[in-house]
Amino acid sequence: xxxxxxxxxxxxxxxxxxxxxxxxxxxxxxxxxxxxxxxxxxxxxxxxxxxxxxxxxxxxxxxxxxxxxxxxxxxxxxxxxxxxxxxxxxxxxxxxxxxxxxxxxxxxxxxxxxxxxxxxxxxxxxxxxxxxxxxxxxxxxxxxxxxxxxxxxxxxxxxxxxxxxxxxxxxxxxxxxxxxxxxxxxxxxxxxxxxxxxxxxxxxxx
Numbered sequence: 001x002x003x004x005x006x007x008x009x010x011x012x013x014x015x016x017x018x019x020x021x022x023x024x025x026x027x028x029x030x031x032x033x034x035x036x037x038x039x040x041x042x043x044x045x046x047x048x049x050x051x052x053x054x055x056x057x058x059x060x061x062x063x064x065x066x067x068x069x070x071x072x073x074x075x076x077x078x079x080x081x082x083x084x085x086x087x088x089x090x091x092x093x094x095x096x097x098x099x100x101x102x103x104x105x106x107x108x109x110x111x112x113x114x115x116x117x118x119x120x121x122x123x124x125x126x127x128x129x130x131x132x133x134x135x136x137x138x139x140x141x142x143x144x145x146x147x148x149x150x151x152x153x154x155x156x157x158x159x160x161x162x163x164x165x166x167x168x169x170x171x172x173x174x175x176x177x178x179x180x181x182x183x184x185x186x187x188x189x190x191x192x193x194x195x196x197x198x199x200x201x202x203x204x205x206x
Contacts, residue, residue, distance in 0.1 A: 001043030011105035014184040020063040024124035028057035033180035053088035086129040108135040115141035
């Protein structure tokens with residue numbers, strides 16, 4: 001069993017973004033993290049590596065006060081060590097393409113909690129900085145809110161982690177790095193649990 005066989009050639013990458021609003025076209029991307037995954041010879045999934053960036057608001061970006069009050073980010077604090085959207089995405093995509101090549105996968109796919117949100121900001125930022133080698137599928141995602149609803153009866157990240165016995169510190173939440181790693185653990189838990197229950201590999205119908 002290898003990663004490319006498990007997800008039909010897709011290379012799952014867990015993503016979380018922190019933003020200055022809900023509109024990916026107009027509101028600033030402020031922080032992003034990505035965890036790549038690996039599969040051992042027995043088919044068990046785990047986190048491989050995580051990359052994380054604080055991101056400078058793009059020129060003319062809208063910043064909603066309610067959003068930054070919620071996530072606690074000061075977009076213009078020089079101590080953030082923020083980089084441009086281009087640099088954050090370029091470095092992230094480079095790591096992902098290297099992982100895809102090593103695993104023999106032909107396309108990356110976003111794994112995220114309420115994935116449409118993170119996917120939307122990722123794609124908008126990629127388009128804004130004219131990155132032509134975006135490894136991600138343009139619309140397909142794996143949404144851990146949906147998967148956790150099915151597997152655990154919970155759709156909130158903290159509650160789903162609690163149900164899966166994954167430690168979750170609410171005081172650390174709404175950091176892209178923390179949320180990405182917890183989401184990655186949750187996704188691995190669900191995939192591995194399905195395997196342990198006999199749901200994968202699929203039984204040969206013949």
